[in-house]
Amino acid sequence: MHRSLMRTLVLLPLLGGCGVFRQSAVDGVSEAFLGGRASEVYAADDDPELVRDALPFNLKTSEILIAQNPGNTALRLAAASGFVQYAAAFVDEEADRLVTSDLARARELQKRAGGLYQRGRDHALAGLELAHPGLRGRLPADPAAALAAVVRPEVPLLFWAGAGWAGAISVSGGNPALTADLPIAIALARRALELDEAWGDGVIHDFFIMFEGGSAGAVGGSEQRAREHFRRAVELTGGRKASPYVALAEAVSVRRQDLAEFTELLGRALAVDISAEPRWRLSNTLSQRKARWLLDHAADYFIEEEQR
């Protein structure tokens, strides 16, 4: 379950539509590199490699700015979302592709992704701590109670904290100290869902498609709830975003060994018109790349694929 938990993070709206820096609480230079307009520029790009090479500069810039302004929530949010998405889309994702051809390299990348996920999570938690001192220390005892005071404008921080934490668990190889924190990661994402389920163009629903679908059964997930999140994610994005289709195919169709549904969902993901929504261009480009890869490697997921 844990590994599949975060796979869909590569499908998130990379730095787009996430409310980064909308508060205009930073200076002009910061705004230029990390602000909302910068996010839109990244999100509208159709060249993932260019974005992959450009992002590390932004990530380090955000950390330099944080060092100078540690109490700035907007900077924390920019760093949190940037680190988690970079880890998922360009490090963890590459690890997934290399598992069967270069396992040693795949494991190195997973380890690196784990560090980046945790960095993103820590920036998000630090951002939440600015308004809620001592929050992190209260999370282990009763996550839901600790998060009760968090309010709607803090949804982005909540989500990136949960996503980063879950991502770190997913690549930890079952590390008990990290695995034990899974309820906290889920509580953070659940609180975000409660406060603003439509935030980020349905990205919280994408997260829960994978969590509910990937953990159906023993850990308390549910295929039915995964499908409800899928329905809502498609509704929120008008079917013009490919990520919900890929998430459901990977989390639920594989578990059910339903190759027909898998193929149909990925076909729908590939049918999304990338040029129709510039704000989702990068996300859709990455999702379609993933969909093609999954279809090409269906035999790795379906035991009866070759008898088709």
Add this chain to the structure above:
Amino acid sequence: MSCRVIVLLAVLCLAMANPAAAVVIKLGTIAPEGSPWHDALQDIAAAWQKLSNGQVTLRIYPGGVAGDEPDMLRKMRIGQLNAVALTSGGLAEIIPDIRALTFPLLVRDDGELAAVFEKLGPRFSAVLDAKGYKVLTWSSAGWVYFFSRRPVTAPEDLRSQKLFFWGSDPQYEELLKQSGFQPMPLAVTDLLPSLQTGLVDAFAAPPAAALSFQWFALAPYMADLKWQPLPGATVVSAKVWGEIPAELRPLLEQAAAAAGGRLQARIDALNDQAVEAMRQRGLSLTRVTPETEARWQALVAEKGIPVFVGTRFSREIFEAVQETLRAYRRTREEARRPEAPAPARP
């Protein structure tokens, strides 16, 4: 057509008639993706790919996507799967005598389990071989402990709580009832919701599972009593194994055994770390004194042995395990005893 072309065509035809056949082995496991067990299987897959120069591909289907263990064994029989990483429950479907190893409180620690495997492993492997399964590696998922809503040290503490009972095994269930326990037969997927609703209060599991599936949060007491070991094995269909070039097989087997050895060390550490992680999050360990443990032992001997020995597993294997344990304990005791002082010279 020149002679050269004819020779070339002949060579080409020969090559086509006898290609270096690629073997794909599909392996199913209930171990979750990203778990140490899955990692070990990936290690084997990578080693086989390299050693066979791409001729042998091990394709892993983790997380139970290929079904539960009885289902995977059925798929093996009809050729949909070629290999399975089995826990003791699945293994017992093929070789019931393996249950002698998991008989409660019989094998008491890792050293004893290793001694039993060293002595009886080849015998189990031979039986599996005769049934068409080649053992790649023996393994263990650690030790099963009781986790409960209220503290458990003695048998009566557990009798007062509803005990999760995995799957359908009427004989075992009846035995538990006759011994005064309250078994609740359920699928493992029902354990978490049943703990939440109060349908069950206690379960037996290795610490890593109690942590990984978050069951411990609802049953925060762990009795410090190694109830039973959880041995397992990765088996491959002998037929498919025979399709691998003979000179490659020993190399692949060695690679699988090496991965199994590394996994074992990791599992032992993982369970210890899991207990520590759970303790930091509210788990309490209840100590079981030697006197109380003796009461558990007496209960098992009185109720379990008459029902299990000779029915669920053979008396012969049970006695062989006991004999192996006696010999191992004797040797260990002697090794611990301080050397006798040299006799004084007259």
